[in-house]
Amino acid sequence: MTLSGINIRRLIALINKEFIQMRRDRLTFAMMIGVPIMQLLLFGYAINSDPKQLPTAVYSQDNSTYARSFVSAMHNSDYFNIASEPKTQEEADELIRRGKVQFLIQIPPNFSRDLVRGERPKLLLDADATDPSATGNAISAINVLVGSAFNHDLTGPLSHLRQNQAPVELVIHRRYNADGRSQYNIVPGLIGIILTMTMVMFTALAVTREIERGTMENLLTMPVKPIEVMIGKIIPYIFVAYVQTALVLIAAVSLFGVPFNGSLLIFSLALFVFVIANLSVGYTFSTLAQNQLQAMQMTFFFFLPSILLSGFMFPFSGMPTWAQWIGDALPLTHFLRIVRGIMLKGNGLSDITTELTAMAIFTVIAVFLALSRFRQTLD
Amino acid sequence: MHDEAHQAPPLENGLAINVHGLSKSFGERTVVDNFEMQVEQGEIYGFLGPNGSGKTTTIRLLCGLLTPDSGDGTCLGYNILTQSRQIKRQVGYMTQKFSLYGDLSIRENLDFVARVYELPDRINAVNDTLRKLNLTGRAEQLAGTLSGGWKQRLALASCIMHRPRLLLLDEPTAGVDPKARREFWDEIHMLANDGLTVLVSTHYMDEAERCHKICYLAYGKLLARGTVEEVIAQSGLTTWTVTGPNHKRMMRLAHDLTGRHGIDMVAPFGATLHISGEDGAALEQAISSYRNDPDLSWSKSAPTLEDVFISMMNDAPDNFK
Ligand SMILES: Nc1ncnc2c1ncn2[C@@H]1O[C@H](COP(=O)(O)OP(=O)(O)OP(=O)(O)O)[C@@H](O)[C@H]1O
Ligand SMILES: [Mg+2]
Numbered sequence: 200m201t202l203s204g205i206n207i208r209r210l211i212a213l214i215n216k217e218f219i220q221m222r223r224d225r226l227t228f229a230m231m232i233g234v235p236i237m238q239l240l241l242f243g244y245a246i247n248s249d250p251k252q253l254p255t256a257v258y259s260q261d262n263s264t265y266a267r268s269f270v271s272a273m274h275n276s277d278y279f280n281i282a283s284e285p286k287t288q289e290e291a292d293e294l295i296r297r298g299k300v301q302f303l304i305q306i307p308p309n310f311s312r313d314l315v316r317g318e319r320p321k322l323l324l325d326a327d328a329t330d331p332s333a334t335g336n337a338i339s340a341i342n343v344l345v346g347s348a349f350n351h352d353l354t355g356p357l358s359h360l361r362q363n364q365a366p367v368e369l370v371i372h373r374r375y376n377a378d379g380r381s382q383y384n385i386v387p388g389l390i391g392i393i394l395t396m397t398m399v400m401f402t403a404l405a406v407t408r409e410i411e412r413g414t415m416e417n418l419l420t421m422p423v424k425p426i427e428v429m430i431g432k433i434i435p436y437i438f439v440a441y442v443q444t445a446l447v448l449i450a451a452v453s454l455f456g457v458p459f460n461g462s463l464l465i466f467s468l469a470l471f472v473f474v475i476a477n478l479s480v481g482y483t484f485s486t487l488a489q490n491q492l493q494a495m496q497m498t499f500f501f502f503l504p505s506i507l508l509s510g511f512m513f514p515f516s517g518m519p520t521w522a523q524w525i526g527d528a529l530p531l532t533h534f535l536r537i538v539r540g541i542m543l544k545g546n547g548l549s550d551i552t553t554e555l556t557a558m559a560i561f562t563v564i565a566v567f568l569a570l571s572r573f574r575q576t577l578d
Numbered sequence: 579m580h581d582e583a584h585q586a587p588p589l590e591n592g593l594a595i596n597v598h599g600l601s602k603s604f605g606e607r608t609v610v611d612n613f614e615m616q617v618e619q620g621e622i623y624g625f626l627g628p629n630g631s632g633k634t635t636t637i638r639l640l641c642g643l644l645t646p647d648s649g650d651g652t653c654l655g656y657n658i659l660t661q662s663r664q665i666k667r668q669v670g671y672m673t674q675k676f677s678l679y680g681d682l683s684i685r686e687n688l689d690f691v692a693r694v695y696e697l698p699d700r701i702n703a704v705n706d707t708l709r710k711l712n713l714t715g716r717a718e719q720l721a722g723t724l725s726g727g728w729k730q731r732l733a734l735a736s737c738i739m740h741r742p743r744l745l746l747l748d749e750p751t752a753g754v755d756p757k758a759r760r761e762f763w764d765e766i767h768m769l770a771n772d773g774l775t776v777l778v779s780t781h782y783m784d785e786a787e788r789c790h791k792i793c794y795l796a797y798g799k800l801l802a803r804g805t806v807e808e809v810i811a812q813s814g815l816t817t818w819t820v821t822g823p824n825h826k827r828m829m830r831l832a833h834d835l836t837g838r839h840g841i842d843m844v845a846p847f848g849a850t851l852h853i854s855g856e857d858g859a860a861l862e863q864a865i866s867s868y869r870n871d872p873d874l875s876w877s878k879s880a881p882t883l884e885d886v887f888i889s890m891m892n893d894a895p896d897n898f899k
Contacts, residue, residue, distance in 0.1 A: 212693030223681040417677035420641055421694045422667045578644055
């Protein structure tokens with residue numbers, strides 16, 4: 200039976216062989232299962248998703264009862280630890296710039312006068328959002344505080360100020376990270392990270408191992424076509440990728456309560472494109488590497504920019520333009536947006552077409568490269 | 579359905595291998611130099627030469643694993659430059675280095691080969707091969723855990739499973755015990771009788787003598803070819819054998835004779851020395867003063883194949899230097 204020049208029986212022979220080898224190689228097999236679990240637990244638990252007692256500075260230009268009760272309400276919420284009370288604007292700015300405090304609360308002059316007049320004075324909250332998971336919950340907490348902190352003081356003739364809107368206007372200024380990503384970003388992103396690492400590495404190694412052990416010489420003298428060898432290498436790892444993803448998803452939902460709002464089918468489709476992209480990169484590496492060590496090094500050469508510039512580690516919008524260009528070229532960048540979109544925002548197919556297209560273009564180029572690089576001879 | 583089933587082309591003049599002008603260089607070094615080879619169908623052709631002389635490289639050129647820098651020719655009637663896919667289907671190549679999957683069992687390896695060549699009755703083909711090898715009881719053992727000799731035997735079995743018309747064997751019996759080696763050669767002769775052509779590289783002289791024809795390659799150049807007798811005759815080598823009382827005495831004699839004019843080579847075999855030279859008269863002149871020593875008994879003998887090869891090796895310009 201043939202399918203556009205590919206002989207299915209030979210292909211099955213190759214796939215079957217690959218699965219047996221995978222099963223025999225206990226360590227690699229353990230890594231396929233162990234790496235995702237370990238990364239998930241480390242990233243999931245090591246990063247505290249709800250940190251409390253964050254250092255906070257209060258720059259109060261209005262020494263009034265209202266201001267003081269707001270500060271003490273913040274203190275009571277357990278999220279804020281009033282670490283310092285700067286006396287000047289410069290002093291206050293420096294505290295947050297240097298990372299001495301995570302938050303800076305600025306209470307403007309005439310705060311109490313405006314409050315009592317019902318003019319909704321501005322309450323300025325500067326947040327150092329470099330690590331958004333650290334600030335997210337605290338910001339939600341203060342939003343609630345604003346509505347209730349003054350209830351005690353606004354009694355009698357002032358009680359009408361407690362109605363409807365909060366009596367003050369909270370202006371939040373997230374510094375250093377406009378995105379303000381939530382902690383849910385990490386776990387979905389991990390799927391992409393884990394797949395990038397394992398898929399590229401395992402294919403690169405699987406092919407290089409054949410060259411290193413001399414079995415490629417035997418394989419090349421048999422009537423197999425390059426495309427068959429390549430697909431035979433890739434299909435087993437597509438299977439591995441889906442198993443890994445399922446593991447992470449189950450753990451993400453059950454251990455960390457990460458929502459899955461979108462469609463699993465669309466997710467699987469995007470996953471497929473992404474996995475093929477990475478497998479092709481791994482395959483291309485394997486045709487360049489002389490041995491398994493080199494294959495490993497190339498994997499990390501690809502993995503590092505992926506992890507650093509994809510928006511997983513640092514917010515994408517905060518990166519310089521050149522870094523964004525590199526990031527945009529990497530499939531992980533688009534996959535992260537797709538996964539977050541589907542899982543957290545419930546994105547549908549139409550929402551992710553741009554990202555999916557970008558990823559597909561990468562995939563087509565990678566597949567083409569891998570195929571054209573395949574050595575049919577030992578030269 | 580075979581996707582590339584072709585009518586096999588007729589052989590040119592009954593030659594299973596017919597190549598000329600083959601050259602291959604790696605970087606600066608020419609490893610195969612203007613090589614020419616004609617092997618008739620059904621012939622067992624021995625391929626000899628010192629380490630690094632280019633035997634493996636030549637075999638790889640023949641089966642399309644390497645692309646020659648220049649030269650052309652046919653293998654089983656197919657062009658070696660353009661039809662390597664067809665050649666691969668009908669050639670069994672046994673690599674010098676064990677190249678089956680060490681992490682697959684013996685049966686799984688054979689099964690893989692059988693599937694790739696699309697053998698019609700796969701299960702039986704595998705079982706037959708296992709039985710013939712006497713490996714039925716160990717079929718589930720990982721191939722990588724076999725002893726060296728058994729690996730060789732398994733590798734040979736796997737490359738004749740698809741009934742190739744040409745066998746390319748690269749040092750197939752390295753590390754194989756004498757009995758297995760004998761059986762191996764008996765099998766090769768049987769296969770050749772049925773019309774299979776065999777090109778086999780070896781470093782064993784007794785194996786060279788079991789070949790129909792041999793050729794000798796040194797540093798990429800063909801130095802001699804023909805039947806064993808022809809090669810010995812062509813060498814023009816004269817050999818004297820001298821036997822003495824003990825090996826100490828003989829080592830002293832060997833030391834004295836080495837390097838004299840007319841003596842190209844002195845090789846000890848226990849208490850016997852083989853003394854050879856290309857110029858028979860000069861050789862006799864050189865040994866004349868020892869001929870009358872009562873301890874030594876001298877006789878003129880035909881050179882062995884080994885004498886011939888070693889003398890050729892000494893003469894050949896080493897391309898490493
Ligand atoms: N891929 C390669 N790159 C560079 N040099 C090579 C390559 N393959 C072979 N050579 C060189 O070509 C020469 C011939 O090697 P080849 O393996 O053909 O020798 P051989 O006759 O098979 O030797 P042996 O009897 O040791 O097996 C050697 O000097 C070797 O170093
Ligand atoms: Mg060799």
